[in-house]
Each structure stands twice: as structure tokens, then as C-alpha cells.
Amino acid sequence: MPKSIGEVAPDFSAETTEGPIRFHDWVGDNWCILFSHPKDFTPVCTTELGTMAHLMPEFERRGVKVIGISADSIDRHRAWSEDITEVTGHAPNYPLIADTDLTVSKLYGMLPEDAKGSAGGTAFRTAADNQTVRSVFVIAPDKTIKTTIAYPMSTGRNFDEILRVVDSLQMTANHKVATPANWHSGDDVIVLPSLDDDAAKTLFPDGWRAPKPYIRYVPQPGVNKI
Numbered sequence: 001m002p003k004s005i006g007e008v009a010p011d012f013s014a015e016t017t018e019g020p021i022r023f024h025d026w027v028g029d030n031w032c033i034l035f036s037h038p039k040d041f042t043p044v045c046t047t048e049l050g051t052m053a054h055l056m057p058e059f060e061r062r063g064v065k066v067i068g069i070s071a072d073s074i075d076r077h078r079a080w081s082e083d084i085t086e087v088t089g090h091a092p093n094y095p096l097i098a099d100t101d102l103t104v105s106k107l108y109g110m111l112p113e114d115a116k117g118s119a120g121g122t123a124f125r126t127a128a129d130n131q132t133v134r135s136v137f138v139i140a141p142d143k144t145i146k147t148t149i150a151y152p153m154s155t156g157r158n159f160d161e162i163l164r165v166v167d168s169l170q171m172t173a174n175h176k177v178a179t180p181a182n183w184h185s186g187d188d189v190i191v192l193p194s195l196d197d198d199a200a201k202t203l204f205p206d207g208w209r210a211p212k213p214y215i216r217y218v219p220q221p222g223v224n225k226i
Contacts, residue, residue, distance in 0.1 A: 002109035005148060009034070009139045010107045016067070016095035017077050024143055031064040031166065032139040035157070036110060040072040040080040044156050045134075049081075050088025051159050062166055069097035069104055110135055136162060138169060175221045176203060191216040 003009070009032075011024040035052070037045040052066060059066055070077065077096040085091040097104060105111040136157065138147035146169050151157055168179040177189040191200050193214060200208070200216065208216040 003137070003145055003148065005145055007145050009137065009143050009145050011143075012104050012107055014097045014099065014104060015074055016097050017074055017081070017092070018095040021095070021097075026067070027065060027139065027141075027143065029141045031062065031141060031170065033059065033064055033066045033162065033166075034108075034137040034139065035066070035068055036105065036108075036135050037068065037070040038134055038153065040070050040076045041083065042153075044153065045070075046080070046084050046087055048157055048159075049084045049092050050090040053084070053090035053093050054088070055159050055163065056093050058163055059166070062163075062170065064166055066094040067097060068092070068094065069099050071099045071102055071105060073100055074098045108135070108137065138162070138165060140169070140173070171220065177218070177221065180217075186220060188217045189220050191218055 009023075011022065013020065013022050035048075037048070039045075049068065052068070056066065072080075077098060081092050081096075099105055102111055134151045134153060136147070136149040136151075137145055140146050147165050149157075149162075149165075164184060167185045168183060171185070171189075172178060175189075176192045176195055178192060179189055180187075183189070188209075191204065191208060195203070204218045206218075208218045210216045
């Protein structure tokens, strides 16, 4: 079954391009992005891994650890990294999980339990076989899944949007607000409907803008507006 928002991200042990890990231990007290790929040496994913490498300083600044996964071997991951560097100008600077037996893909509901085969051998799996393995999971320090996004093979992921989601999740985790459509860090936010006006006045003594009684805009907490 696909994993849902609010569930605990399944723990697992795996080999990666940076050595063996136990996932929950590796995440530690950080936020984490687990993003998956149907197969190595595929065109769209090549651009994606390079883009993520380029943006890693932004994720690190937010305290986010990043890990990729594909149903291929460590050797193929390393060989693919050379292509990624050549094509995009950015070498992967985060670990890639080798999920040759599909254990993690099944654990996260990206493939059915009866899926068989591997990256090589007699039961060779193609990218089309693994096309459902194109997901992004944003995981909080308490190991719960906060966001899931799935993409078709033909559509490259927007990593700026993933950064925007992280900004929203981290900010709303600490304040009783939500973010409106197309929000970016620094924009006004919405007071949670669960707060009545009396409680909201305690947290937001400067008041709010309310185009409707149930929509109360306030400046993003911690941002000084000029």
C-alpha cells in the first residue's frame, strides 16, 4: 500500500553509494527527502539528479538530508554519476540507495508486493516496469511522512517546488498557521481555523486581514515587514 501523510516512514537497512545505512539512524534529528527513480541511465532522471546536486546547499541550509534510490546496483549508480556530472555539470553529492531486490520500493508502496526481478539477471526490469518508482517523500525529524509527491516518467520534477514545500512544512511546524496557494517564504500566512479569535489575538496581537471570517491573513512569523 502507498504510504500516506502522517504515517511513520518505514525503517530499513540498505547499501548506498556512501556505505551501508539504517535509514532512521541516518536521518537522525534532521528533516529528510527520499526521492526515487525507476532506473539508472534514464534521461529525465539524469537531469533531476544533477539539479538536486546543484540545490544541495539550499537543502543543507534548511537542515534537510537528501537520499536517492533506484532499483540498480552500487556499481551502476557510480557509473551513472559520471554521466550526470557530464550532462548537468553537477555530481551527485548525496547517497543513492541500491534497491536491487526492490525491498525499499515495496516497503514504501511504490511497487506491488508481488513485483519480481531486479536491475540485472534473467528477470531484468526496465524503467517501464518501475515507472511507479518516481516519488518524493518529505520526512520530518520524528520520522513521519509530511508530504508525498508522485510524478509520471515524462515529467521532470520541480525541485524549487520541493524547497517551497520544505519551507512551508518547517515554518508551520512551529507556528499555528498554514500557507496559502503559491506561497513563498516571506509572504503572508493564514491563521489556523482551529484557533478562535480570542486565542488568535494572543498569538497575533497586531491583528489580521480577514476577507472572510474563516480566512485570517497575518505576516509570516519571524519576518519583519517594512
